Amino acid sequence: MGEEVKGEFEPRIIGFTCNWCTYAAADLAGTARMKYPPNIRLIRQMCSGRVDPLFVLKVFLRGADGVFIGGCHPGECHYMTGNLSARRRYSMMKKLLESVGIDPKRLRMEWISASEGIKFSDTVKEFTAQIKGLGPGPFRHIETEGKEQK
Amino acid sequence: MVKGDMYLAQASDEEILKQGESGGAVTALLKFALDSGVVDAVLGVKKRDGNNRYDAVLDLITDPEKVIDCAGSLHCVSLNIARNVKEYLGGAKQMKIAVLCKPCDARAIIEIAKRKQINRDNLLLIGLNCTGTLPPVVAKEMLISEYEVDPNEVVMEDIEGGELIVTLADGTKIAKDLLELEKKGYGRRDNCRRCNVSIPTLADIACGKWGVKEGEKKTFTEVCSDKGAEFIDNAIKTGVIKVEPPGEDAIEERKRKDREAIELSNKCEAEDLKELREISLDDRLAYWLHMFDRCIKCFSCRDACPICYCKKCFLEPDRGYVKGGEVPPDRMFHLTRLAHDGDSCVNCGQCQDACPAEIPLTRLYLMLNIKLSPMFDYVSGMDVEQKPPLIAAKDEEASIDDIDIFLVKGEAGEVVPQQ
Structure with missing residues (x-):
């Protein structure tokens, strides 16, 4: 994390975004020159339903401070019900994180359609501020190995 | 006969009546199932070497005369019936089996059936009431140190009204308070303490002795499915069991005992999980990580779990989640x-x-599970038609925009008290 200013905590947030909506919204936010914190790293998925709970867990265990999932509004899923499954998994994950002792507030989900660039940048601002308030994630000290685990 | 009917049943056969614990109705029904060809085999539990109460084996019985080996209940054994049906009996896809099961076994079978790894249609589930099982080694120790009896002298154990009652060969009964024993580290298995399903109404037939008068050799039988109703009908017609309707008081008595068992389990659950619930998130995480680090990665939990459903396990090194050859394993394992x-x-x-x-x-x-169950309105292992909650998105959900529909309002952001 070369860009971190020494002394101040800069959260590392991983965002799983749906190709058809939130990823496009992020793109829109970018082309419209909207400002939002650079703490979020987006990983494009074809659908929020593709976000396996294991992705979230692995990301936390590898040192992320927060995880964001962005999907299409209910009823607008490109694959009909992918986002509905995602919402169920997200609800389960909140409780799972709480059961093992990871603050569930570190996980956030939001519906952001392709036209909602402002909502995307606002959400990222808000979430980054929230994670900053919570402090470093429980596995932040772990150095990522930077190579594919086999 | 329809679903929901209740009977006091007793075997007609003299020999079975003598050997069976509560009138031998279950044994008689199993024998009838084989005789009449309703099933190809019976999966029962019998004592190892015919006399060891503290060790038992699963037995796939095809000879009706041998069903009697499984008579009598064993409290010190908890075999993994569901997983065995799935792994070693091909998920009952090729044969019809009558399975004797405790509530948890039946629930596990139903959960696997939902995942299409067991064919529920081929199974006749004979559920037995259960208020808990004991770990065999601990049970033996307990009998020696607390009850001061020779474990081999014991002919029956029973958990009734918060007491563990042991009956010896000469007829002596010794009762001790269950929770007191558990405080000393004896008593039931850890999970049984917190189990709140004592009557397996999710099986085809639920049998037990709650509601039967003390000293009477009868089994209280509840018909819980259409398949069970048809089966019992035929059994009564052939005369293998004698039935009589239970009185109002018997039904009430059974309900009362069930309520008591649930109250006890709730109490134990609150007691056992109190500390884990109250400590801060950081302490909780530290506790579980400490526990996970004790893991020697033997894969026993995965191999034993009846619910583990992946054909190709995610814990194998080639799946990329858990590195091979590391002990303790990556936390992703658990x-x-x-x-x-x-x-x-x-x-x-x-x-x-x-x-x-x-x-x-x-x-x-x-x-x-306690948190997820009310959220998704889902109790695992109760209804084979109900899909697992994570894949059961309903159509009407498509018109609800709220992210936190499953979480209690405001809970998503405020689950944890602010420091």
């Missing part, structure tokens, strides 16, 4: 299992029984 099975855990305790490092896995799973 978290993956929790994410996969937490919503459908039936609290059978097989994982914890199998764990050589004694990680209190059932507490972790139960803690999660």
Whole structure:
């Protein structure tokens, strides 16, 4: 994390975004020159339903401070019900994180359609501020190995 | 006869009546199932070598005369019936089997059936009431040190009204308070303490002795499905069992005992999970990480878990989640299992029984399951038609925009008190 200013905590947030909506919204936010914190790293998925709970867990265990999932509004899923499954998994994950002792507030989900660039940048601002308030994630000290685990 | 009917049943056969514990109705029914060809085999539990109450084996019986070997209940054994049906009997896809099961076994079978790894249609589930089982080695120790009897003298154990009652060969009965014993580290298995399903109404027939008068050799039988109704009808017609309707007081008595058992389990659950619930998130995480680090990666929990459904396990090194050859394994090992099975855990305790490092896995799973169950309005293992909650998105959900529809309002952001 070369860009971190020494002394101040800069959260590392991983965002799983749906190709058809939130990823496009992020793109829109970018082309419209909207400002939002650079703490979020987006990983494009074809659908929020593709976000396996294991992705979230692995990301936390590898040192992320927060995880964001962005999907299409209910009823607008490109694959009909992918986002509905995602919402169920997200609800389960909140409780799972709480059961093992990871603050569930570190996980956030939001519906952001392709036209909602402002909502995307606002959400990222808000979430980054929230994670900053919570402090470093429980596995932040772990150095990522930077190579594919086999 | 229809679903919901209740009877006091008794075997007609003299020999079975003598050998069976509560009138031999279950044994008679199983024998009838084989005789009449309703099933190809019976999966029962019998004492090892015919006399060892503390060790038992599963037996696939095809000879009706041998069914009697399984007569009598064993409290010190908890075999993994569901997993055995799935792994070693081909998920009952090729043969019809009558399975004797405790509530947790039946629930596990139903959960596997939902995942299409057991054919529920080929199974006749004969459920037996259960108020808990004891770990065999601990039970023996307890009998020697607390009851001061020779474990081999014991002919019957029973858990009734919060007491563990042991009957010896000469007819002496010794009763001791169950919770007192459990405080000393004896008593039931860890998960059984917190189990709140005592009457397996999710099986085809639920049998037990609650509601039967003291000293009477009869079995209280409840018909719980159409398949069970048809089967019992035929059994009565052939005359293998004699039935009489239970009185109002008997039904009430059974209900009362069930309520008492649920109250006791709720009390134990509150007691056992109190500390874990109250400590801060950081302490909780530290506790579980400490527990996970005891893991020697033997895969026993995975192999024992009846719910573990992946054909190709995510814990294998080539799946990229858990590195091969590392002990203790990556934390993903236990978290993956929790994410996969937490919503459908039936609290059978097989994982914890199998764990050589004694990680209190059932507490972790139960803690999660208790939260998920009301959220998704889903009790695992109760209804074979109900899909597992994570894949059961309903059409009407498509018109609800709220992210937190399953979470209690305001809970998503405020689950944890602010420091």
